[in-house]
Amino acid sequence: MSLPLIRADFPALGTQVYGKALVYLDNAATAQRPSSVIACQKALAEASNANIHRAVHRLAVEATDAYERARDRVKSFLNAAAREEIVFTSGATQAVNLVAFSYGQVFVNEGDEIVVSVAEHHSNIVPWQMLCERKKARLKVLDIREDGLLHPEDLEKLLSSRTKIVAISHISNVLGLVNPLAELISVCHRKGVPVLIDGAQGIVHAPVDVQALDCDFYVFSGHKIYAATGTGVLYGKRRWLEAMPPYMGGGEMIETVKFSGTTYAPLPMKFEAGTQNFNAVPAWVPALDCALRLREDEAVKKEQASILAFVYAKLTEDKRITLYGKGLEHKVPVFSFAVKGAHHEDLALILDKMGIAVRSGQMCAEPLMDRLGVTGLLRASFAPYNTLEEAEYFVICLDKAIEMLV
Amino acid sequence: MTLEEKKQSIVEDFSLYEEWLDKYEYLIELGKSLAPFPEEKKTEERLIKGCQSRVWLDSEQKDGKLYFTADSDAIITRGIISLLVSVYSGRTPGEIAGDDFGFVEEIGLKENLSPTRANGLVSMIERIKQIATDSSLRSE
Numbered sequence: 020m021s022l023p024l025i026r027a028d029f030p031a032l033g034t035q036v037y038g039k040a041l042v043y044l045d046n047a048a049t050a051q052r053p054s055s056v057i058a059c060q061k062a063l064a065e066a067s068n069a070n071i072h073r074a075v076h077r078l079a080v081e082a083t084d085a086y087e088r089a090r091d092r093v094k095s096f097l098n099a100a101a102r103e104e105i106v107f108t109s110g111a112t113q114a115v116n117l118v119a120f121s122y123g124q125v126f127v128n129e130g131d132e133i134v135v136s137v138a139e140h141h142s143n144i145v146p147w148q149m150l151c152e153r154k155k156a157r158l159k160v161l162d163i164r165e166d167g168l169l170h171p172e173d174l175e176k177l178l179s180s181r182t183k184i185v186a187i188s189h190i191s192n193v194l195g196l197v198n199p200l201a202e203l204i205s206v207c208h209r210k211g212v213p214v215l216i217d218g219a220q221g222i223v224h225a226p227v228d229v230q231a232l233d234c235d236f237y238v239f240s241g242h243k244i245y246a247a248t249g250t251g252v253l254y255g256k257r258r259w260l261e262a263m264p265p266y267m268g269g270g271e272m273i274e275t276v277k278f279s280g281t282t283y284a285p286l287p288m289k290f291e292a293g294t295q296n297f298n299a300v301p302a303w304v305p306a307l308d309c310a311l312r313l314r315e316d317e318a319v320k321k322e323q324a325s326i327l328a329f330v331y332a333k334l335t336e337d338k339r340i341t342l343y344g345k346g347l348e349h350k351v352p353v354f355s356f357a358v359k360g361a362h363h364e365d366l367a368l369i370l371d372k373m374g375i376a377v378r379s380g381q382m383c384a385e386p387l388m389d390r391l392g393v394t395g396l397l398r399a400s401f402a403p404y405n406t407l408e409e410a411e412y413f414v415i416c417l418d419k420a421i422e423m424l425v
Numbered sequence: 426m427t428l429e430e431k432k433q434s435i436v437e438d439f440s441l442y443e444e445w446l447d448k449y450e451y452l453i454e455l456g457k458s459l460a461p462f463p464e465e466k467k468t469e470e471r472l473i474k475g476c477q478s479r480v481w482l483d484s485e486q487k488d489g490k491l492y493f494t495a496d497s498d499a500i501i502t503r504g505i506i507s508l509l510v511s512v513y514s515g516r517t518p519g520e521i522a523g524d525d526f527g528f529v530e531e532i533g534l535k536e537n538l539s540p541t542r543a544n545g546l547v548s549m550i551e552r553i554k555q556i557a558t559d560s561s562l563r564s565e
Contacts, residue, residue, distance in 0.1 A: 423446075
């Protein structure tokens, strides 16, 4: 499909800011939603608004069907072995918290160790720190190498007989590099250590087959991959999920409730306490249809490759700019960089007035910023609906902004 | 110039620029010309933490008036600081504590700089007010 046609399907891309056409390059923070996703939520609100799973009336049945169809769609998208392995959460953050709490409750004890990487988003650090505090366990940090990647050999050295879980990202939200997951996971599995993959960025840029990867947990948010905000997915291997206690207690997650003792519902309901986001979850279906369509579209592939090559070349050629996350081989179009003599906040403010939405600051990765020796960076992150023309406009505007400041 | 006159003159200065980029050019110029702030004064107590840019604010009281000096690592924020310092330095604590800082909104800074998180504008104003309130309480 042609890029203009694809873009027309995302209403927000037609927005004007300060009288200029919006150039949206903050896709790593949240992606814009296609009409099909917006329409799905609207239709549910208008025609099938009912609480799921319990009632027998018509609307409730429709709402439940829509909700459970989304689970099947996510299952096939990830190639999970069973639909019971797909747990809906409010986002990637809640998914990590769920695992940190429930897995940690059973499998982590005093003196045990948990490994995270230095390049993690705060959402894949803080829940583990909280678990360590609760269980008097130790958090160990896997460093990146000069190439910005996590290396299996380094991870192997960090693992010990006390290591209970490793939590690392598929693609860092700052560096935009695809980590060698298969090798990292197999190093852990050789020592019997399960692995959680933070796929918040990974799911957007790379096909994910959880069975081929053999990861134990894979988490991601809906809003970064065109689905509704407030939705997320926890994929977990059945044997882990079966062994983990519920994360929250409440409605839906029970089998029977007695004051003498309560028994819990089977998977996946055990982890879905309380009224679920039944108006938003069904939108996973059109969202993932869209993701797949964009991923396989020849015009999009061509444009994405051009954007990646063009922006990468421009940012690495420019002596004023330091790009973090180098190496085209592993790169996705997420570019974080510093400009000599110009503060990232100033650059973002000026670009905003030129109609360009970029992110500036620590990007929820303060330990990585410290590791890189910066107080923050500017990040331009592209989505399949962005065009080379937008990339060119961004580079021109960036140059102007630098000229104004330096 | 009285406090009111000073604020009015800034609002008028800003009204000369129609385009936001021109307003930024002006703020950048102001930021560049802000008096230097000694490195040793950049302490934790003087730091106002915004999300992205750091701001340091210092004050002293002379003859019943407050004098502010400040700095930031971001230049547009330095420009805003320069405005605030030029308006509120040399005023009595009572004058500052009683002011509504409305001129910041009048020149459109507040809505256009997403002050809630992105920069320390609101925190800066709060800190200036706090210093003024504390000083007027002490002098009573």
